[in-house]
Amino acid sequence: MNGISPRRIGALALRYLYLLRSSRIRIIELAYWPTVQMILWGFITRYLAGHSDVLNQATGLLLSGVLLWDILFRSQLGLSVVFFEELHARNLAQLLISPLQPIELIIALMAISLVRTVLGVGIAVLLAIPFYGFNLFSLGLPLAGFFLNLLLMGWAIGLLVSALVLRYGMGAESIAWAAIFALAPLCGIYYPIATLPGWLQPLAWALPASYVFEGMRAVLLDHAFRLDDLLHALLLNAGYLGLGIGVFLATVHTARERGSLLQSGE
Amino acid sequence: MTESLVIQVTDLSKHYGPVRAVDEITFAVARGTTCALLGGNGAGKTTTIAMLLGLLLPTGGRIRILGEDMPRHRQRVLPRMNFSSPYVDLPQRLTVAENLTVYARLYGVRRVRERLATLGRDLDIDAFFNRPYGSLSAGQKTRVALAKALLNAPEILLLDEPTASLDPDTADRMRGILTDYQRRSGATLLLASHNMSEVERLCDQVIMLRAGRIVATGAPRELIHRYGRKDMEEVFLDIARGIQSGEVVA
Secondary structure, three states: OOOOOOOHHHHHHHHHHHHHHHOHHHHHHHHHHHHHHHHHHHHHHHHHHHHHHHHOOOOOOOHHHHHHHHHHHHHHHHHHHHHHHHOOOOOHHHHHHHOOHHHHHHHHHHHHHHHHHHHHHHHHHHHHHHOOOHHHHHOOOHHHHHHHHHHHHHHHHHHHHHHHHHOOOOHHHHHHHHHEEEEEEEEHHOOHHOOHHHHHHHHHHOOHHHHHHHHHHHHHHOOOOOOOHHHHHHHHHHHHHHHHHHHHHHHHHHHHHOOOOOOOOO | HHHEEEEEEEEEEEEEEEEEEEEEEEEEEEOOOOEEEEEOOOOHHHHHHHHHHHOOOOOEEEEOOOEEEEOOOOOHHHHHHHEEEEOOOOOOOHHHHHHHHHHHOOOOOOHHHHHHHHHHHOOOHHHHEEEOOHHOOOHHHHHHHHHHHHHOOOOEEEOOOOOOOOOHHHHHHHHHHHHHHHHHHHHHOEEEEOOHHHHHHHHEEEEEEEOOOEEEEOOOOOOHHHHOOOOOHHHHHHHHOOOOOOOOOO
């Protein structure tokens, strides 16, 4: 077993930063959707605040939900879309004949996903302060736990989606956009998990994000921090991330057997 | 003697279901020599190179490169070898300098700027260092791909059709660069090519493949003599069409 090299991970992360820097449109695009979502839900919150007891108690409920959701969405997309870049550029074979190990590729993808998520969601978070007087950082220290859990879950899904595309080709690319939205109704972004039908709730509780959004409501409505929920989410994330990494590495191995790495591309 | 053999392939096979892309081939390449893998389309050249690079897992057989087992010790071998092919791209949006910087760091090259400057000069690519790779002509791309392949001063350089898509002048310069690099570094070159005059000029040894099997090996002059032909082009046609050495064709 060879050691993981920070130098090689840094080299690949540099490649992704060069890519990001090469197009201003890409940087604007990173922040565009989170900002549009924030603006939309900010107005909805304003409108509903006068009609809802719950929103009167905590006006940041919907905005917190949408911004935290974007952390999950952007971290998944930030990983899988950057991996697709390698396939589009027909660069994956070049990388895999270099001393770079597949696990180092995964770590570099995670690193750039973190950068893209912080850039994209960070701008929307900062704009929410002058727009609606809402500061996501008012969630306090629990926000760090929420952020970490959503990031890890996004990476796990991103790796599974990337593995699917590596296995089945770029035709499966749309799954990157669709996969996470399939989970959105189950995560309780805007409503408690108890709202879901009884038979669906066990499924919701199998998702780390559900604990994050419940935890967010607990902080905003009850001013309580549920550490056990956070740890539960971390435990689930450890499993899902392990699964994501395992499936991705197994898919690279299968691609070496099938000879699909030389043909990978559009 | 075995120490001088930097590539040792024994009974190497790659099967895709019933298709035998490479079928129990055995060959060795000595240090500091240039060897050509020849054969028509689908003969198994690229498949063999992909297995040597660890990009493709063999169905059977053994590969030893620089004394190490491939693909098991891939991580020990890959920093000491490199590969160039016009059919494997570099990221289009990154500039030439950015691409080379990334790969230099991946290969652990020290003094990256100096190395890039040297390669830029040697391969005459420094004029477009700051242009996106995707905006280059085919010939320029091939030279950049070769620069990438020389970044780590590889002991073994694998080349898949190194002069495909190049005009005769650029192709000739490329061959000169490769010869010069080999003379200075003592590197071993293994190339797949359809250009027989290139093979005659560059190679010490030729391995001819047909339908995944080795059908002839030897030095170019030796093969020309054995087949009673005037050049490698004619030898290639004989072998590709299944004509045995010494066989008289009407």
